Amino acid sequence: MQNQTILLASRPSGTPTADNFRFETSAVPAAAAGQVLLKTLYVSVDPYMRGRMNAGKSYVAPFEVDQPIVGGVVAEVVESHLEQFPVGSVVVGNLPWQRYSLSDGKGLQRIPTGPAPVSYFLGLLGMPGLTAYFGLLDICQPKPGETVVVSGAAGAVGMIVGQLAKIKGARVIGTAGSDEKVAYLKEVGFDEAINYKTANIPAALAAAAPNGVDCYFDNVGGAITDAVYDLLNKHARIALCGQISSYNDAEAPVGPRPEGKLLKTSAKLQGFIVSDYLPQWPEGVKQLTQWYQEGKLQTEETVTEGFDQIPAAFLGLFKGENTGKALVKVA
């Protein structure tokens, strides 16, 4: 039985390509005392991983060249020397892009059987769901009747943000990159959805938000963000979650300075990463699971098949290929 691993072959400058990844074959290892052997079922590909491909300090440590790429993975325990992870149990954790991995159990979480498909623990009930949950509910705190804008609304995080804002009684506007995504957003309850690739962004946002913008959940940055800044109401709250529009820029991005607009409106702009809320994760998963079971939250996955397709699925994030959570089904 052969194992396969995907390593960072080189750091990209600008948009990453398949050449930045390398596949390696080795023997499947055996679990030693205190270890489990995991068989990868699903691999999560996420925009934030682009940042880890660069050298230099960021909110997560960079990947190392010639070392495995590590990310969200759902796996099945196939050999176990750890009582809490018996053979056959399914776990989620930060694991290498690898068909089979060893783990000492640290950071692994067992996925309960029953509430939802196991892949949802990489999406709605995992990191993206918690990112939406804490960013929107702790930072933005939307009130009934307020207007919430979400950029990257058809992505893994954005589609949940919009639905959470609806649960809280807000009017929700999403931006996305195709007419199909716009249609999907309306299906899951967004009041307005804008195709930023074909619309005049400032005019479309102003028309969709006649009462101004109270909350903005930003996954994208750039021109969409510039337009939202011009519509902020007094005491607006902005959760700064991602900036996918500039992740592949070789040069530092330049644009209109936002400070004057934030000053005039006494607005708050708060950068965050889901790990800022680590102690509250169990509470978040519990609430998201409940809303899902009550039918108040829907989710969507774009699933690519095959271990060898992982780099392509990752690169697809930057072409807007996914609606909802982008996953690769490995086994």
Added chain:
Amino acid sequence: MQNQTILLASRPSGTPTADNFRFETSAVPAAAAGQVLLKTLYVSVDPYMRGRMNAGKSYVAPFEVDQPIVGGVVAEVVESHLEQFPVGSVVVGNLPWQRYSLSDGKGLQRIPTGPAPVSYFLGLLGMPGLTAYFGLLDICQPKPGETVVVSGAAGAVGMIVGQLAKIKGARVIGTAGSDEKVAYLKEVGFDEAINYKTANIPAALAAAAPNGVDCYFDNVGGAITDAVYDLLNKHARIALCGQISSYNDAEAPVGPRPEGKLLKTSAKLQGFIVSDYLPQWPEGVKQLTQWYQEGKLQTEETVTEGFDQIPAAFLGLFKGENTGKALVKVA
């Protein structure tokens, strides 16, 4: 007895000039029932007033052309039909740039005799002091040993921010526009002070903040702010108080986008205006007065003499002519 009023003659485009103001002479009015007649003692000139000279929505309503300029004024009651403001009492309020004004008492505050010179109620114990107090203590919340940067540090607000940060046990770095101001900041306890007109700003700030920046109180914006963004520590807090570097720009200012940097550090950027804290003003004045009386807070005034010098004193703000609070002594 003749009265004199300064009106907005025209809206400036770019840097304002004396031509944007017009003096008018009229008779001194008499106080009717329910009114007081006030004799202006001190007029406050403040950077935020530049914004009110423009048309369009901002956090304070714009001045109207051919109407009096209105701002912070300390005045003496010379005629009274209001019990709470007897003749001879001294008040502070938002009043026209006028030698004599009528008031129905709304928004007027009587200045207590004893704790400090009456002019301090336009500075340390007035709007600038409260701006420093709430912006630093509520938004930045500096902890002992943290590093605080203040731009416009030798201004009315900045000099108080730095001293408050020292009271809270932080290390304080200020930026200012002359060697004299830098010397003044060191005198009142700033650990480091940088002349931004002669220093290499990014290098000087990096050298002054070897442990990074935890709090930034921004009065200025532009290149200083850009450099601070590159030094932010995880969970940094930025109080956005003013942007004097761009108040006179005819075009919207452009610069490096800050979002990526705020995202990487989970930093908070909060715009504010002192009126956001209106219910807490009495608490703020009480605490500032106590620290002043205990010798923990010093203040500095740049006082210009003469009603006819008010426009010049205001224009001087944008040339960096003042150290500490800029005031005009009228009578």
